[in-house]
Amino acid sequence: MADEVTAELKQKIIDYLKAVSKAKNKEVAKDIGVDKHVVDKAIAELSKEGVIEYIYLGASFIKLKDA
Amino acid sequence: MGRTDIGPPDYQEMLPDIIKKNYGKWKYHENPRPGVLRHVSETGDEIYTVRVGSPRLVSIDFIRDLCDVADKYCDGHLRFTSRYNVEFITDSKAKADGIMEEVKKLGLPVGGTGNGISNIVHTQGWIHCHSAATDASGLVKAVMDELYDYFTSMKLPAYVRIAVACCINMCGAVHCSDLAIVGVHRRPPKIDNEKVLAQCEIPTTIQSCPTGAIRRHPDPNVKSVVVREDLCMYCANCFTVCPAMPLADPVGDGVAIYVGGKVSNARKPPMFSRMVVPFLPNNPPRWPEVVDVIKKIVEVYAGSARKYERMGEWVERIGWEKFFKLTGIPFTEQHIDDFTHAVETYRTTTQFKW
Amino acid sequence: MADETPLLDELEKGPWPSYVKEIKRAAKKNKASKDLLGIQELSYKDRVTHWKHGGIVGVTGYGSGVIGRYCDVPEKFPNAAAFHTVRINHPAGWFYSTKALRKLCDIWEQYGSGMTNFHGSTGDIIFLGTTTENLQPCFDALTENGFDLGGSGSALRTIAGCVGKARCEWSNIDTLDLVRNLTTEFQDEIHRPRWPYKFKIKASGCPNDCVAAIARADFTVIGTWKDSLRIDQAAVKNYADNGFDIKGLVIDKCPTDALEWDEKAKELKLRADDCVRCMHCINKMSKAIRPGVDTGATILIGGKAPIIKGAYLSWVLIPFMKIEPPYDEIKDLLRRIWDWWDENGRTRERLAELIERKGLKTFLREMGIPPVPQMVYKPRANPYVFF
Numbered sequence: 001m002a003d004e005v006t007a008e009l010k011q012k013i014i015d016y017l018k019a020v021s022k023a024k025n026k027e028v029a030k031d032i033g034v035d036k037h038v039v040d041k042a043i044a045e046l047s048k049e050g051v052i053e054y055i056y057l058g059a060s061f062i063k064l065k066d067a
Numbered sequence: 068m069g070r071t072d073i074g075p076p077d078y079q080e081m082l083p084d085i086i087k088k089n090y091g092k093w094k095y096h097e098n099p100r101p102g103v104l105r106h107v108s109e110t111g112d113e114i115y116t117v118r119v120g121s122p123r124l125v126s127i128d129f130i131r132d133l134c135d136v137a138d139k140y141c142d143g144h145l146r147f148t149s150r151y152n153v154e155f156i157t158d159s160k161a162k163a164d165g166i167m168e169e170v171k172k173l174g175l176p177v178g179g180t181g182n183g184i185s186n187i188v189h190t191q192g193w194i195h196c197h198s199a200a201t202d203a204s205g206l207v208k209a210v211m212d213e214l215y216d217y218f219t220s221m222k223l224p225a226y227v228r229i230a231v232a233c234c235i236n237m238c239g240a241v242h243c244s245d246l247a248i249v250g251v252h253r254r255p256p257k258i259d260n261e262k263v264l265a266q267c268e269i270p271t272t273i274q275s276c277p278t279g280a281i282r283r284h285p286d287p288n289v290k291s292v293v294v295r296e297d298l299c300m301y302c303a304n305c306f307t308v309c310p311a312m313p314l315a316d317p318v319g320d321g322v323a324i325y326v327g328g329k330v331s332n333a334r335k336p337p338m339f340s341r342m343v344v345p346f347l348p349n350n351p352p353r354w355p356e357v358v359d360v361i362k363k364i365v366e367v368y369a370g371s372a373r374k375y376e377r378m379g380e381w382v383e384r385i386g387w388e389k390f391f392k393l394t395g396i397p398f399t400e401q402h403i404d405d406f407t408h409a410v411e412t413y414r415t416t417t418q419f420k421w
Numbered sequence: 422m423a424d425e426t427p428l429l430d431e432l433e434k435g436p437w438p439s440y441v442k443e444i445k446r447a448a449k450k451n452k453a454s455k456d457l458l459g460i461q462e463l464s465y466k467d468r469v470t471h472w473k474h475g476g477i478v479g480v481t482g483y484g485s486g487v488i489g490r491y492c493d494v495p496e497k498f499p500n501a502a503a504f505h506t507v508r509i510n511h512p513a514g515w516f517y518s519t520k521a522l523r524k525l526c527d528i529w530e531q532y533g534s535g536m537t538n539f540h541g542s543t544g545d546i547i548f549l550g551t552t553t554e555n556l557q558p559c560f561d562a563l564t565e566n567g568f569d570l571g572g573s574g575s576a577l578r579t580i581a582g583c584v585g586k587a588r589c590e591w592s593n594i595d596t597l598d599l600v601r602n603l604t605t606e607f608q609d610e611i612h613r614p615r616w617p618y619k620f621k622i623k624a625s626g627c628p629n630d631c632v633a634a635i636a637r638a639d640f641t642v643i644g645t646w647k648d649s650l651r652i653d654q655a656a657v658k659n660y661a662d663n664g665f666d667i668k669g670l671v672i673d674k675c676p677t678d679a680l681e682w683d684e685k686a687k688e689l690k691l692r693a694d695d696c697v698r699c700m701h702c703i704n705k706m707s708k709a710i711r712p713g714v715d716t717g718a719t720i721l722i723g724g725k726a727p728i729i730k731g732a733y734l735s736w737v738l739i740p741f742m743k744i745e746p747p748y749d750e751i752k753d754l755l756r757r758i759w760d761w762w763d764e765n766g767r768t769r770e771r772l773a774e775l776i777e778r779k780g781l782k783t784f785l786r787e788m789g790i791p792p793v794p795q796m797v798y799k800p801r802a803n804p805y806v807f808f
Contacts, residue, residue, distance in 0.1 A: 025615040026763060036763070044613050047482050048071065054484025055477050057268075058275065058308035059768045060574035060614030062484070070564045071482050072608035075510040078587075078597045081517050086587050093590035095708040106588055116588070122440040124549070126447040126454075127526035127535045134519035145522075147515040147539055149583070149632050156588070175438055188542060193464035194457070195490060195506065195549060197472045202464065204440045205432055212435030237726035239542040243636040243734070275769070277729050304729055308769075310474040317468035330636045332628035332643075333700045334676050337635050337734050351465040352431040375674060375705070407731050 005042040009034060010051075013042055014064065017052065022061035083144040085114055085158050101221050102177035103163060115163035116156050120176040120186055120211075120218055123151040124194060124204050136169045150186040150228075152179050181221035184214050184365070188239045189231035192250070197310075198303055199233035200250030200320040201349050206231050209353040210248070213362050224372040224381070227365065228329070235302055243328035245378040246361060247340045252301035254319035260284070260291040262311030272309040281305060300406075321348045322357055326364060326390070327379035338379050343390070345401035360396070367393050386420045426458055428465040447535035453550050454534045456501035460492055478505050478553055480560040483612045486570025487556055503552050504534070507559060508545040508571040510579050510611070513600040514587055515540065524566050532559035543621070544581035544632075545571035569608075576614035580604050582624040583631040591703065592626030593644030593716035594744040599624050602748055607755075616759065617766035617775075621724075627712065628700045634724070634735070639772045640755060641721040641735040642744070646713035649693035650702075656709035658687045671702050717743045720751075722758070723773030733773040736781070738788075740795040754788070761787050782807075 012032050017023060029039040043062060046052045053065045079087070089108040096106040104116040121129075133153055137145040140162045146154045153175075155166045167177050179185040187210065190196065192203030210229065217223060230244040234251075241247040263269070272292055273281045280298035284291040294305075294312075306312050314320075324347070328340030343364070347356045364378075371393060372381035382390050391398045404412045432441045444461070447454035460471050475489025488506040495502035509525075525546065529535060534550035541547040551559060560570065571579035580603055583589070585596030603622060604611070610620075623634035624642040634641040661667055667689070672682045679695035680702060682688075689709070703710045720742055721735035742750065758772065761784070766775045776784045785792055794800075 024768070036760075040609075040613075040615055043615070044482075044609055047484065047613060050481050053477055054479060054574065054614060056475060056489075056574045056614075058271075058304075059618055060484055060576065071569075072612060073564055073567070073569050074605045074608055075569055075601075076512045076521060076567045078513040078516055078601055081512045081514075081521065082587060086516075091586035091592075091595070093586070093588065095590055095711075097707070106590070114588070120438060121539065122438045122443060123538050123540075124440040124443060125537060125539060126443045127529050127537060128446050129443055130522055130526050130537065130539065134522050137519050143519045145517060145519070146584070147517075149515075149544070149581070151540065153539075176436070190542060193470045193472075194461055195472060195504070197470060197474050197490070199470045199472075202461075205465070208432050208435070208437055208439060208441075211437035215436045218437075232726075236728050237732075242726055242732040243633065271768070274767075275729075302728065304769075307728075315469040320468065328636075330630050330633040331700070332630060332635075332698075333704055334674060337630075339732060339734070349468045351468065352428045374670060375701075 003035065003038050005038060005045055009038065009042050010046055013039065013046065014051065017062070017064045022055055022057075022063045024059075024061055028062075081144065083142045083156060085112060085142070086144075086156065088112065089114075098181045098221070101183060101219055102167075102180055104180060112158070114156055114158055115160060116154050117163050117166045117170070117177060118148070118179045119153045119155065119170050120179060121147075121151050121153050122204065122208065123186075123189070132173055136166060136173075139169070140166050148179075148186075150179070150188055152186050176215065176219055178219040182223045182226050183219070183221045184217035184223070184227045184229060186218075187211060187229045187231055188241075188244070190233045190238045192231075192233040196233055198236065198306060200235075200252050200315065201233050201322050202351060203231050203233045205352055206248060206322070206354055206357065209355075209358050210361055213358050214365065217365065223365075223369055225375050225377045227368070227378060229361075236307075241325070242339055243330045243337060244340055245326070245328065246364065247325035247328065248357060248361070249323050249325060250320065251323045251346065252303060252314040252316065252320055253346065254314060254316045255294050255296045255299040255301065256303075256305055256312035256314050258291060258294065259311045260289055263291040263309065266311050267309035272305055272312070275304045275308045277302060277304060317349070321346050322354070323347075324357070324360055324364075327382045329377050329379050331377075334375075335377070335380050335383070340379075341387070342402060343394070343396055345399060364394055388420050426462040429458065429462050444536060450530075451535045452500040453504065454536055456492075456498035457504065457534060457536065457550060460494070460498050460501060463494065463497075472504075475505070478556060480557050480570070483570060484614045485573045485576045485612045486560075488573055490550075501534075501550065504550040505553065505556060507533070507548040507551065507556070508541065508573055508579065509548065509563060509568050510571040510604065511540060511544055511546050511581075513582055513597040513604070514584050515544070516587065521567070525568065528559065528562045528566065532562065543571070543578050545579045570612065572611040572614075572619075574614035575616045575618050576612070576620070577607050577610040578619055578621045579611070580607075580622045580624075581632050583626050585626045589626060590707070591629065591700070591712060593646055593712055594624070594626055594642070594718050596624045596626045596642075596644070598746065599642065599744060599748060599751075602746060603752070603755075606752060610759070616763050618769045618771055620759070620762075620772065622755075624718075628698060629704065635721060636724050636732075636734055637726070638724050638735065639722060640758070641724055642718045642751075643721065644716065644718050644744070645698050645741065646716045647741055648713035648715040649691060650696065650698070650713055651711045652689055652691060653709050653711075654688055657689045657706070660706055660709055661687045665706075667706075671705055674701060676701070717741050720754070723771075723776060725771045725773055729769065730774050730777070736773075736776075737796050738790065740793060757788055
């Protein structure tokens with residue numbers, strides 16, 4: 001289903017974040033071509049799993065958690 | 068990892084029984100004396116609320132002191148207002164008197180109701196903020212010491228809401244307060260080129276400037292930015308996105324004073340506060356220049372406004388030209404707006420006073 | 422460590438309760454609070470702040486609720502070198518049991534400086550000052566005891582409402598239940614910042630607007646009524662008999678001249694069509710005049726402080742809407758607004774600034790809301806119309 005968070009989608013997001021220093025959810029969704037609401041859900045799960053973290057630089061962004 | 072996304076406790080668990088019983092059934096209230104409200108319910112029940120001033124920045128032992136009072140007189144409940152006052156709600160006048168005795172022992176004032184001056188809504192200031200152009204808690208303390216009698220009485224034409232914001236981000240309803248004290252910078256950012264390279268994204272930094280004053284550094288070998296100082300109005304938006312551009316300056320920073328805003332829809336619609344003093348220096352610990360101006364404005368208002376007239380309504384009736392005359396505050400070129408919606412403030416009539 | 426604080430000591434004098442005394446109280450038990458006192462004294466001496474921009478700090482799974490804060494003179498004040506803020510979502514209406522408050526105090530005694538704000542200006546309980554290591558255990562202790570973090574960053578901020586029906590006869594809507602319901606529904610939006618910038622929701626029960634919703638919230642709910650206000654003529658007579666100047670202080674001050682005073686009969690008449698429900702007469706004659714019974718709210722949007730393009734008061738979007746659980750209409754509207762703003766907004770652009778850039782007309786079309794004259798003070802004067 002297009003509106004379900006899959007392991008494949010999570011991996012796509014991780015790969016995307018590997019290439020950038022930080023991003024907004026909107027940019028991730030646009031660049032990997034997946035509906036923003038699903039990406040939001042996937043990012044929430046990744047944050048609960050401790051894979052990504054949030055950074056505040058005048059606005060909030062996400063990034064991969066430093067190993 | 069523990070639980071997440073549980074949200075705050077349900078307010079219903081926090082309500083005293085008498086509030087639960089009369090929820091949505093209140094009929095009317097009165098204000099028998101400063102700091103005390105009496106609410107009467109359709110059920111015939113009545114409650115007394117004792118409103119108490121707090122410095123907002125408090126220790127956990129202060130909160131425990133409040134709890135002791137609430138345990139003794141209020142069925143183990145209390146509440147806070149949107150202006151940081153503490154409210155003890157109880158079911159009899161005798162208990163309300165007891166609360167007043169107890170809080171007096173704690174050194175806390177009873178008041179903040181009706182046509183007086185309630186607690187000052189304020190921000191963090193030098194106590195905890197990286198972008199503060201002034202302190203907040205200290206300014207509040209200095210101003211409230213001076214206006215203390217207005218907190219504990221109800222003798223003004225209408226209530227006067229005061230707010231302090233330690234920079235123009237204004238993390239409080241400062242822009243719509245009867246009296247507002249706002250921390251301002253007067254010097255452009257000091258750019259640390261090495262830190263810009265390490266900590267900032269140059270395109271984001273350039274975009275952050277509302278007047279387009281930030282450009283790439285003219286030397287392509289220097290990966291940094293420059294600021295056109297003639298375009299900078301010191302808003303510090305760039306500093307928020309790029310920590311390598313601080314504006315804080317001991318001489319440049321100080322406070323501005325704004326007058327006549329309101330949020331209530333009663334009588335005149337809500338309105339913005341307007342600048343009456345563009346700059347006063349930071350003079351801790353007691354900011355005497357600021358306290359003097361605030362006191363002067365309150366006194367002129369108290370003597371000139373008609374009953375129930377909010378400060379902004381009073382100024383609209385008498386005219387700003389009269390306001391400056393009565394208060395003796397000088398009108399300068401800084402008072403004339405030159406930002407986004409400036410022309411709306413220019414006078415387009417021959418009607419004015421001398 | 423600073424043992425002498427001559428400047429701050431000045432602020433222990435005077436009748437208003439002193440925050441300096443409070444820091445000193447906390448400093449007796451806690452080294453970080455002692456250093457906080459020293460940092461504040463240094464700022465008073467230097468006349469600048471000694472706090473730096475925050476870095477990445479937070480608790481697992483959240484991007485909100487913790488504000489990172491580091492001192493710029495850590496060598497002088499090692500115990501407050503990292504002094505992070507924790508924002509805790511308050512129970513709606515800021516009511517507390519002393520049991521809950523004492524628990525919060527105990528948690529903060531264990532994990533933080535012992536200094537707090539009751540409350541921050543958005544409405545959260547603020548725990549002021551802890552180390553990076555203590556954040557997660559502090560959060561875990563909070564959730565074990567039924568509390569959770571509030572919003573920060575580009576997220577939905579902690580929702581606030583006035584005291585409402587709990588202790589006010591003027592509340593046209595149940596602000597506490599609305600705030601509680603929306604807060605529960607939008608936990609993800611509060612805790613995981615993903616939008617262009619912050620978004621605030623505030624609800625006031627009547628047009629007196631005790632939480633300043635119209636000035637401070639992107640989404641403003643203000644209770645009002647559609648029918649006529651209620652007048653108890655016997656109570657009106659009482660006011661008159663007690664010497665209250667009804668003519669001078671109420672009738673003459675009605676902004677739309679909607680009230681009439683029959684001096685002989687001591688009767689108050691209302692021209693209901695002219696009333697704009699401003700609250701003035703109700704405020705001044707609480708025992709005699711009350712809001713109507715067909716109650717609901719006006720929804721307004723866009724209120725904000727000056728950064729970046731100037732301050733805005735909220736604009737009328739929906740003149741009247743029933744506000745009843747489960748509040749689906751409001752939730753649906755909020756989601757549509759967020760989607761449009763997130764899609765079109767630039768980084769750090771608030772809703773009002775985006776609407777101004779794109780035009781209110783575009784926004785209304787996108788939301789599927791028909792234009793009505795209540796949305797404007799007056800129609801346009803210029804001829805430059807896009808058809």
